[in-house]
Amino acid sequence: MIGVVGGGIAGLAAAYRLQERGHDVQVFEATGDIGGLAATYETAGDDIEKFYHHLSKSEETIVELAEDLGLGDRVEWRVGTNGYYVDGVVHPLDTPWEILAYPHMSLYDKFRLGMLTLGVDVRGGIPDFDAYDDLAAYEDVTVREFVEEHTTTSVYENFVDPLLDGKYGDRKDEISAAWFLGRVRFRGERDPLRGEILGYFDGGFGALLDALVDAVGRENISTNAPVTDLTVEDGQVQSLTVDHGEAQESAEAQESSEAQGSSEAQESGETTHDVDAAVVATMPNVLESLTGYACEIDFQGAVCGLATIEESLLDTYWLNVAHDAPFGALIEHTNFIERERYGGDHLLYVAAYVQDSEEDLWQMDNDEVREAWLAEIESMFPDFDRPAVSEFRIARNPRAAPIYERGYLDLVVPYHLDTEVGEGVYYAGMASAAQYPERSLNGGILAGYEVADRIDAALGDGRQSDSAGDTAPEAGFDFSGADGVENE
Ligand SMILES: Cc1cc2nc3c(=O)[nH]c(=O)nc-3n(C[C@H](O)[C@H](O)[C@H](O)COP(=O)(O)OP(=O)(O)OC[C@H]3O[C@@H](n4cnc5c(N)ncnc54)[C@H](O)[C@@H]3O)c2cc1C
Structure with a gap:
């Protein structure tokens, strides 16, 4: 049996591909x-993230997966409109x-920035149309150095810096x-007259x-099943x-653990599963807890609110906020996907990233975050009607995205x-590496497929064990690392 740690998109994609290749797989997910x-x-209609x-137009693997699963006709490409809130406007x-x-x-700055987003280097007067294809070539350069050199200082200061x-x-x-550059490419597909083309699922x-x-x-797939130890011998x-x-203790639980090829450790509530290979599809801190392999990439956390509102707030899907607000963007989902799918409600995300756990936003409880955000929205939009917010849910995750600093590629965790x-x-x-230089669902699927292909090549045909092992569970590991989404 091949054990997969983590039931996010990467773990599920790995399990799917391994099964396609004829392997016996069990996914263990820490949360419910x-x-x-x-x-x-x-919501009052479709579920929402x-x-x-x-999705970005450049992401093909997730679309192919949807087609494989019979959902090809549910991938929708739409215009996701953008705005920038600057000085109250x-x-x-x-x-x-x-x-x-x-x-x-x-006008000149707009031309230089426009050329950059089209991937054209106009320095020296002769346009180079493939200038920015090799992203890794810019791995050791800061955004400021790059933007100032390839456009102008005022493009950096007036446009890029507030976003960064x-x-x-x-x-x-x-x-x-x-x-x-990856970000520009990820969000770079445009309808010239209407705006950015983004994907979503019906x-x-x-x-x-x-x-x-x-x-x-x-x-x-087992849920509420955190993996607490991974044993390597010889x-x-x-x-x-x-x-x-x-x-x-129940007969049902006993039966289920036997069906998964596990030994019983019923007194402690632990089961041990013999594996031919293990895929760790979690954040790297869990990998370190399980194996001792330390990854030096720093992660940023995210705090993301979802307001259900009776009235629309914005005219755009995505609004970047260029001032010292306690959030970086307002994202009105129902300006991208029609609100009829959500029982007629308007849905607005309020999104903020935190760089370390000492930041005020991370220290606040959800009531305080909600109050700070709604007060800020009221000051930005005087017509905003706070009582029209019928629900405000908040999700947090301490490892929402890697901090893609210079030299990042040296720090990625190998597949094997x-x-x-x-x-x-x-x-x-x-x-x-599949999640470089921007993390995405598509990247998670690519990573899952990559390890599945490597395992398949390594194990080959007929190296499936029946996995009905009888190893005693390892004692004493203090689990503290499930990296699930916390929300209220
Ligand atoms: C704010 C935000 C916005 C985003 N926007 C987009 C977007 O627009 N488009 C896009 O494509 N992507 C987006 N992403 C990124 C995308 O969500 C991720 O890249 C993707 O979901 C990562 O999948 P994963 O399976 O690698 O990790 P995860 O989704 O983190 O899954 C890991 C799983 O492992 C489980 N786990 C942890 N420890 C254990 C353990 N010990 N035992 C068992 N299980 C364990 C966790 O509970 C979790 O379910 C966004 C992410 C965030 C936070």
């Missing part, structure tokens, strides 16, 4: 829900005339130009997760230990940790 960072809330999500930035009318940049500040705060001066990304769970088989992975919390940890130990989480 699958989906990880892409988990959803219920706790953290805002959309919302500036829409979609059509050429809106961009021309934007008052905080000169909103996303990375006091880490902004170390962010690599490779991330910036039914939300939960529809894709549900189809993936069905394809993998619910009997092959340089080869042997087993995973799962903590089920309460001791499993054979020399670092042991033969048969694989990593498909957010610190893998």
Whole structure:
């Protein structure tokens, strides 16, 4: 059996691909829900992601997966309109005339920034159309150095810096130009007359997760099943230990753990599963807890509110906020997807990133965050009607995205940790190369597929064990690392 640690998109994609290749797989998810960072809330209609999500046109693997799962016709490409809030004014930035009318940049600056977003280097007077294809070439350059050299200082100061500040705060001066270029590329597909083209699923990304769970088989996915130990002996992975919390005494639980090829440790509520290979598809701190492999990538946290409102607040889907607000963006989902899908409600995300746990926003409880955010929205939009907010849910995650600093590629976790940890130990989480230079669902699927293909090549045909092992569970590990979404 191949054990997969983590039931986010990467773990599920790995399990799906491994099963396609004929392997016996079991996914262990620490929380009660699958989906990880892409988990959803219920609404009066379709479920919606706790953290805002959309697709970029350049992401093909997720679309292919949807097609494989029979959901190809549910991938929708729509215009996601953008605006920039500067000095008390919302500036829409979609059509050429809106961009021309934007008052905080000169015409020349707009031309230079426009060329950069099209991937054209106009320095020296002769346009180079493929100038920015090799993102890794900009890995050691800061965003400021890059933007000042490839456009102008005022493009950096008046346009890029406030965005970078909103996303990375006091880490902004170390962010690599490779991330910036990847971002430009990720969000670079435009309808010339209407704005940016972004993707979504009819039914939300939960529809894709549900189809993936069905394809993998619910009997092959255990929830509330944190993996607390990974045993390597003689340089080869042997087993995973799962903590089920309460001791499993019922006949049903006994039957289920036997069906998963596990030994019984019912008194402690732990089961140990012999594995031919293990895929760790979690944040790297969990990998470190399980294997001792330390990844030096720093992560930023996210606090993301979802307001259900009777009235629309914005005219755009996405509004970047260029001032010292306690959030970086307002994202009115129902200006992207029609509100009829959510029982007629308007849905507005309020999104903020935190760089360390000492920041005020991270220290505040949810009531304080809600109050600070709604008060700020009231001051930004005097017509905002606070009583029209019928619900305000907040999700937090301490590891929402890597901080893509210079030199990042040297820190990514290898897919196969054979020399670092042991033969048969694989990593498909957010610190893998597929999630560079921007993390995404597509990247998670790519990472899952990559390790599945490597495992398939390594194990080949007929190396499936029946896994009915009888290893005693390892004692004494203090689990503290499930990286699920916290919300209220
Ligand atoms: C605010 C925000 C906005 C985003 N916007 C977009 C977007 O617009 N488009 C896009 O494509 N992507 C977006 N993403 C990124 C996307 O959500 C992630 O890249 C993707 O979900 C990562 O999947 P994963 O499986 O690697 O990790 P995760 O989703 O983190 O899954 C890891 C899973 O492992 C589980 N786990 C942890 N420890 C253990 C353990 N010991 N045992 C068992 N299980 C364990 C966790 O509970 C979790 O379910 C966004 C993310 C955030 C936070």
